[in-house]
Amino acid sequence: MNPIVNISQQFAAQNYKLTPQREAIVKVLLDNEKDHLSVEEVYMLVKTSYPHLGLATVYRTLELLCELHIVEKMDFGDGVARYDLRGDDHAHMHHHLICNVCGRLEEIKEDWLHDLELRLEQEYGFNVTDHRLDFKGTYNTCKRNGCKGEKDCQAVS
Numbered sequence: 001m002n003p004i005v006n007i008s009q010q011f012a013a014q015n016y017k018l019t020p021q022r023e024a025i026v027k028v029l030l031d032n033e034k035d036h037l038s039v040e041e042v043y044m045l046v047k048t049s050y051p052h053l054g055l056a057t058v059y060r061t062l063e064l065l066c067e068l069h070i071v072e073k074m075d076f077g078d079g080v081a082r083y084d085l086r087g088d089d090h091a092h093m094h095h096h097l098i099c100n101v102c103g104r105l106e107e108i109k110e111d112w113l114h115d116l117e118l119r120l121e122q123e124y125g126f127n128v129t130d131h132r133l134d135f136k137g138t139y140n141t142c143k144r145n146g147c148k149g150e151k152d153c154q155a156v157s
Helices: 005-014 020-031 037-046 055-067 112-126
Strands: 070-074 082-085 095-099 105-108 134-137
Touching: 005 020, 020 037, 020 055, 020 082, 020 095, 020 134, 037 055, 055 070
Parallel strands: 095 134
Antiparallel strands: 070 082, 095 105
């Protein structure tokens, strides 16, 4: 299914409308899915299509998208709130590898915690509805003086 159609249905199910401005914000997130954009970055990108769109509208729309569980507000330790689309293909949020040296960020789409969730349900009667896991560390290609593969490593910005 087309992601915009799916998101529009999620809006309608909660009695919200996917206005053209909101759709433009969603499209920016979809087009830059791997970048984990900040509010300001979304604003700068959406401004090209909607020059009169205000920063406050972008903030409100991103908060609504979080409320509707379409995006997840993330903090990767750099003090900047970033937004990550929740995929339809998985029941849970995906996981991240975050390099302490170069800031490189990679997503892990597999759900490595499924067996743990089953065990929590069996042993504690606890049904996990969601989880998120960030691994922080250092890639073997990175050194304290800088990143060996600097061209491949892009800091989260």
